[in-house]
Amino acid sequence: xxxxxxxxxxxxxxxVRSAFLVNAVYAESGREFGVTxxxxxxxxxxxxxxxxxxxLGATLRLAKSSLTGLVDRTERNGLVxxxxxxxxxxxxxxxxxxxxxxxxxxxxAETCRRIEDLPAxxxxxxxxxxxxxxxxxxxxxxxxxVFVEADASNGPRTPRGG
Amino acid sequence: xxxxxxxxxxxxxxxVRSAFLVNAVYAESGREFGVTxxxxxxxxxxxxxxxxxxxLGATLRLAKSSLTGLVDRTERNGLVxxxxxxxxxxxxxxxxxxxxxxxxxxxxAETCRRIEDLPAxxxxxxxxxxxxxxxxxxxxxxxxxVFVEADASNGPRTPRGG
DNA sequence: CGGCGTAGTTCGCTGTGCGAATTACCGGCT
DNA sequence: AGCCGGTAATTCGCACAGCGAACTACGCCG
Numbered sequence: 001x002x003x004x005x006x007x008x009x010x011x012x013x014x015x016v017r018s019a020f021l022v023n024a025v026y027a028e029s030g031r032e033f034g035v036t037x038x039x040x041x042x043x044x045x046x047x048x049x050x051x052x053x054x055x056l057g058a059t060l061r062l063a064k065s066s067l068t069g070l071v072d073r074t075e076r077n078g079l080v081x082x083x084x085x086x087x088x089x090x091x092x093x094x095x096x097x098x099x100x101x102x103x104x105x106x107x108x109a110e111t112c113r114r115i116e117d118l119p120a121x122x123x124x125x126x127x128x129x130x131x132x133x134x135x136x137x138x139x140x141x142x143x144x145x146v147f148v149e150a151d152a153s154n155g156p157r158t159p160r161g162g
Numbered sequence: 163x164x165x166x167x168x169x170x171x172x173x174x175x176x177x178v179r180s181a182f183l184v185n186a187v188y189a190e191s192g193r194e195f196g197v198t199x200x201x202x203x204x205x206x207x208x209x210x211x212x213x214x215x216x217x218l219g220a221t222l223r224l225a226k227s228s229l230t231g232l233v234d235r236t237e238r239n240g241l242v243x244x245x246x247x248x249x250x251x252x253x254x255x256x257x258x259x260x261x262x263x264x265x266x267x268x269x270x271a272e273t274c275r276r277i278e279d280l281p282a283x284x285x286x287x288x289x290x291x292x293x294x295x296x297x298x299x300x301x302x303x304x305x306x307x308v309f310v311e312a313d314a315s316n317g318p319r320t321p322r323g324g
Numbered sequence: 325c326g327g328c329g330t331a332g333t334t335c336g337c338t339g340t341g342c343g344a345a346t347t348a349c350c351g352g353c354t
Numbered sequence: 355a356g357c358c359g360g361t362a363a364t365t366c367g368c369a370c371a372g373c374g375a376a377c378t379a380c381g382c383c384g
Binding site for chain 2: 012016017022024115116120128129130131132135136138143
C-alpha cells in the first residue's frame with residue numbers, strides 16, 4: 001500500500017501530541033473553575049458514584065498516600081466529603097458535596113465542550129471513526145473509567161439502551 | 163445509518179482516556195530511566211535541536227519560572243546544559259549533554275515502543291487511519307512539537323550525524 | 325544616552341506523587 | 355476466645371512541578 005505523504009505524522013506522535021492537547025484542556029478548564037486538573041479529574045470520577053479510597057487509587061493510578069493528599073486538598077476546598085463505610089469500619093467512601101457536585105458538572109461540561117472542539121474540522125463520519133479506533137485502544141488497554149460518558153449532544157450515537 | 167452499539171464510547175471520552183494512557187506511558191517510561199515525565203518530555207524536545215528558554219516555554223506551555231526550575235533540575239541531573247547564545251547575551255540555549263543525548267534516545271525509544279503497543283490490536287490500515295485522524299486534530303490545533311517523528315514508517319531514526 | 329521591551333532568574337507559595345512506617349480493623353484459624 | 359496475617363487508610367519526609375510577582379541584565383529604537 002503506497003501512502004503518499006501529505007505531511008501526516010505517525011501514530012505514535014499523533015497519540016502523544018493529542019494527549020498533550022487533552023492535558024492542556026484539563027489544565028485550562030480546571031483553571032477556569034479554580035481547581036487543579038487532578039482535582040477536576042477526581043470530581044469527574046466521583047460524578048458516577050461515591051468511591052472508596054482503594055478503588056479511587058486504582059482508577060486514577062495513584063499510590064495510596066498520593067490519593068490521601070489529593071482527597072485532603074479537595075475536601076479542604078469543600079468539594080468532596082469522607083463518609084464512613086457501613087460495611088467496613090476501616091474503609092472510607094469519598095463522595096461529592098453539594099458544591100462539589102455542582103462544580104463537577106460545570107467542569108465536566110466545560111471540559112467536554114473544549115475537547116469536542118479539538119476535532120472541529122472532522123466531519124461526523126470521521127469523528128465516529130476516531131471514536132471507534134480510540135475506543136478499541138482504550139478497551140484493549142483496560143483504561144480505568146476516568147471519564148464517564150454522559151450526554152451525546154454530539155450525535156445520535158451512544159444511547160446506552162442495549 | 164444504523165450502527166449497532168458494540169459498546170463504543172464517544173469521541174470525547176475516547177480522547178480523554180487515551181490521553182490517560184499516554185500519560186501513564188510517560189510516567190512508567192520515565193521511571194524506568196530515572197527521570198520524571200516532564201524531564202523526559204524536555205529531553206525529547208531537545209533531541210531535535212538545542213533551544214532557547216523562551217522557545218522551550220512556548221513548546222511545553224510552561225511559564226518562564228516553571229521552565230527555569232525544570233531546566234535547573236534536569237541540569238543538576240547532568241542531562242542538559244545551558245550555553246550562552248552568541249547572538250544575544252541575555253539569552254540561553256539549552257542543549258543535551260552527552261549523557262542527556264544518550265538517555266533521551268533510550269527514553270524516546272522506550273516510550274515509542276510502549277505507545278506503539280497501545281494500538282496493538284489494530285491492523286495497519288486502522289493504525290494508518292488513526293494516525294491520519296489524530297494528525298489532523300494535532301495540526302488543526304497547532305500542537306507544539308513535543309514529540310518528534312523518527313519511527314520506522316519514515317525510515318530509521320533521525321539522522322543525528324549532522 | 326534614555327527608555328522601553330525582552331530573556332531569564334529568584335523567591336515564596338501551593339499542589340503532586342512516592343515510599344516507608346503506622347494505625348485500625350477484618351477475617352480466618354486454632 | 356485469642357492470635358495473626360492481610361487490608362484500608364493516614365502520616366511523615368522528601369523531591370518535583372507550576373505559577374505569579376519582582377528583579378536583573380541586556381538589546382534596541384529613537
